Amino acid sequence: MLNLLIMGKPGAGKGTQAAKLLKFYHLTHISTGDIYRREMKKGSDLGRLAQEYMKKGELVPDDITNNIVEEVLNQKKYPHGFMLDGYPRTRSQAEALDRILSDLGIKLNAVINVHVSDKVLLERMAGRRVCPNCGETYHLRSHPPVKEGICDVCMTPLIQREDDLEKSVLNRLNIYNRLTKPLLDYYREKGLLLVINGEGSAQSIFKELVTRLGDY
Numbered sequence: 001m002l003n004l005l006i007m008g009k010p011g012a013g014k015g016t017q018a019a020k021l022l023k024f025y026h027l028t029h030i031s032t033g034d035i036y037r038r039e040m041k042k043g044s045d046l047g048r049l050a051q052e053y054m055k056k057g058e059l060v061p062d063d064i065t066n067n068i069v070e071e072v073l074n075q076k077k078y079p080h081g082f083m084l085d086g087y088p089r090t091r092s093q094a095e096a097l098d099r100i101l102s103d104l105g106i107k108l109n110a111v112i113n114v115h116v117s118d119k120v121l122l123e124r125m126a127g128r129r130v131c132p133n134c135g136e137t138y139h140l141r142s143h144p145p146v147k148e149g150i151c152d153v154c155m156t157p158l159i160q161r162e163d164d165l166e167k168s169v170l171n172r173l174n175i176y177n178r179l180t181k182p183l184l185d186y187y188r189e190k191g192l193l194l195v196i197n198g199e200g201s202a203q204s205i206f207k208e209l210v211t212r213l214g215d216y
């Protein structure tokens with residue numbers, strides 16, 4: 001079993017690397033952002049509540065997010081291990097995760113931090129387009145769809161995420177620096193942190209990650 005956590009600033013490429021690592025190691029993906037976007041699409045009460053925070057680039061309150069992650073992890077649907085993506089994002093979430101994993105008798109193997117400069121992030125988020133149907137992610141320059149504006153996988157017209165508009169992006173970066181960045185020290189002190197340069201091509205970053213995870 002390989003249990004990973006992937007961290008990084010908004011737009012660092014967490015989702016892109018997570019998708020590759022999931023396939024390679026047969027891991028179960030637990031992305032709190034994806035969970036909230038699915039609930040928004042369904043129009044559930046949780047989705048409506050999350051949308052209020054997400055469109056402004058703010059975090060959904062910790063108790064709500066912790067309960068969701070606890071419920072998913074308690075289902076134990078991760079025969080080969082899991083990849084937590086976008087969680088934890090605050091000290092209180094990290095402490096809740098420690099408790100949940102300890103109750104389950106599970107350990108994290110590594111915490112990946114994908115490091116990218118702010119200039120690159122802003123360019124990535126401005127160019128990101130997503131499929132509202134299957135969730136596939138593209139970039140206008142580095143990873144365009146075959147047919148302009150249309151998802152390669154399911155042929156649905158692509159959209160720009162509401163929280164990728166500039167005002168929201170700057171708020172997300174601010175929140176990351178204030179609340180999430182300190183978690184790097186939290187995991188470094190536990191000997192779990194693996195920092196990777198996220199500015200190469202998606203494939204070269206993935207190759208380096210696999211080489212470095214080889215030790216686990």
Ligand code: AP5
Binds near residue numbers: 010087089124202
């Ligand atoms: P979430 O969905 O987790 O968003 P995020 O952390 O802001 O991360 P992103 O999805 O924006 O970026 P990414 O790092 O996955 O980058 P990607 O691979 O797409 O959360 C969204 C919101 O949900 C939060 O703001 C919050 O409101 C709420 N939420 C979620 N979790 C929460 C929690 N724990 N607590 C409270 N609230 C929570 O790549 C970005 C772009 O770059 C793409 O276009 C991609 O194609 C391109 N790209 C990727 N890699 C490369 C590369 N190497 N070279 C060139 N282009 C690349």
